[in-house]
Amino acid sequence: MPLLDMVKNLDALFEGASLEPRRPPRFPGVAIDIDPGRITGVRVEPDRKDGALRLCAVESRSLPEGAIEPSLVRPNVRVLEPVALALRAILPKVATGEPRVSLLLPDHVARVALLAFATFPRTRRELVALVRFRMAKSLPFKPDEAVLDLMLPGGAPAPGTAAAGGNVLAVFMHRAVVEQYEALLSASGYWPGLVGLSTFELYNLFRGRLEPQPGDAKDTLFLNVTGQYLSLLLFRGEELIFYRCKPHAAEAGEGGGPAGIRREIYTSLAFYQEKLLGRGIGRAYLRVCGLPRDEVLAAAAVEVGCPIEPLDLLQVLPVAAPLALDAENASLAAPAAGAIVGRRS
Known part of the structure; x- marks a missing residue:
C-alpha cells in the first residue's frame, strides 16, 4: 500500500x-x-x-x-x-x-x-x-x-x-x-x-x-540524499516511526558535504535513541543524487552502524x-x- x-x-x-x-x-x-x-x-x-x-x-x-x-x-x-x-x-x-x-x-x-x-x-x-x-x-x-x-x-x-x-x-x-x-x-x-x-x-x-524479515529485532533506515536536502525515514516493522527532512546548510555550503551529512544523521539517530526507544538499525538503504555517492555512503556508514545498501x-x-x-x-x-x-x- x-x-x-x-x-x-x-x-x-x-x-x-x-x-x-x-x-x-x-x-x-x-x-x-x-x-x-x-x-x-x-x-x-x-x-x-x-x-x-x-x-x-x-x-x-x-x-x-x-x-x-x-x-x-x-x-x-x-x-x-x-x-x-x-x-x-x-x-x-x-x-x-x-x-x-x-x-x-x-x-x-x-x-x-x-x-x-x-x-x-x-x-x-x-x-x-x-x-x-x-x-x-x-x-x-x-x-x-x-x-x-x-x-x-x-x-x-x-x-x-x-x-x-x-x-x-x-x-x-x-x-x-x-x-x-x-x-x-x-x-x-x-x-x-x-x-x-x-x-x-x-x-x-x-x-x-x-518489508520486515523473519527474526528482525532492529529498525530499518531509509535515506534519500540529494544535492539540496537529506530526508530520513525510520521504520519499526511496517510502521513509520520517524521522518525528517533537512535542507543542506546554505544550500550549497558545508551541509551538503560528508561532515554535514554525518551531523544530520547523528542528530536524527540521537533523537530516535532517546525519544523513540531506539533498538538500533538493522537494515539501511540509501539513494544519492547530485552528490558523490561513495562519499555520502562512507559518511552515512560512520553514523548508522550497519551495512548500507545503495538503492x-x-x-x-x-x-x-x-x-x-x-x-x-x-x-x-x-x-x-x-x-x-x-x-x-
Whole structure:
C-alpha cells in the first residue's frame, strides 16, 4: 500500500462515513520530478506480452541556479523561462498520448508531521479537522491556506467503528505553492493527476525491499540524499516511526558535504535513541543524487552502524529496449518511477 497519496481534490477524498478511503484513482503512467537543480520525467508502460511494467522513457534537463527556490510560504518558481523550457523539452518525449502527469515536488516544500492519537474519530472529515487543529500553531501559514493529505500508516479501522488509536502521517503544503507547480503542467497542456513528495514516491518504489524479515529485532533506515536536502525515514516493522527532512546548510555550503551529512544523521539517530526507544538499525538503504555517492555512503556508514545498501532502480524495474540507463540517470529517475510503479503494485 503506498505510503502517501497526495491528490488535488482533497475535500472529496476525505468525504464519507468512515476512515476507510475511497477507491483510489487510476494514476498516470508518466511522472515529472521537479528538483531545484533539475527536472526529470519518466514513462512506465506494461509489456504487451507479459503485462509486466517496464521503464520506457527517461528525459532530464538541468536548471540554472536560482530558477527554483523551495520554500514553505513563498513562490518557488523564481525564474519561469528555464523551467518552462525544460518541461517543453521533456514532456513531449515522455508523455506521448498521456494528458495526465504525476508531479513530484522537493520534500522541503511541505511540512510533514507524524501525529499520535489515543483514539480515532469515526470519519475522515473529523480526523482532518483534528489534525488541522493540532498543527495550527506549527504551520508557517494559516491552516485554511493549506493543502492537507493524511494517511493512517497502520491502516484504517472497519467502516463505522472507532479505532483504538495510532499514528497519522500528515502532509501540509501552502496552497499557492502547489498551484504554482501545477500551473507549470497546465501551461504545457497537461493535467497533474497526482502531486506527491519525492522521497515518499522513492519509498513507494522500494517498499517491497523494506518489508520486515523473519527474526528482525532492529529498525530499518531509509535515506534519500540529494544535492539540496537529506530526508530520513525510520521504520519499526511496517510502521513509520520517524521522518525528517533537512535542507543542506546554505544550500550549497558545508551541509551538503560528508561532515554535514554525518551531523544530520547523528542528530536524527540521537533523537530516535532517546525519544523513540531506539533498538538500533538493522537494515539501511540509501539513494544519492547530485552528490558523490561513495562519499555520502562512507559518511552515512560512520553514523548508522550497519551495512548500507545503495538503492538501484534497475533491480526493481526492468528497462524496455532500446532505452539504456547508467547509474546516475537511474538514480535521477527513481522517485518519478515510484510515483507510477509504487501505486500499481
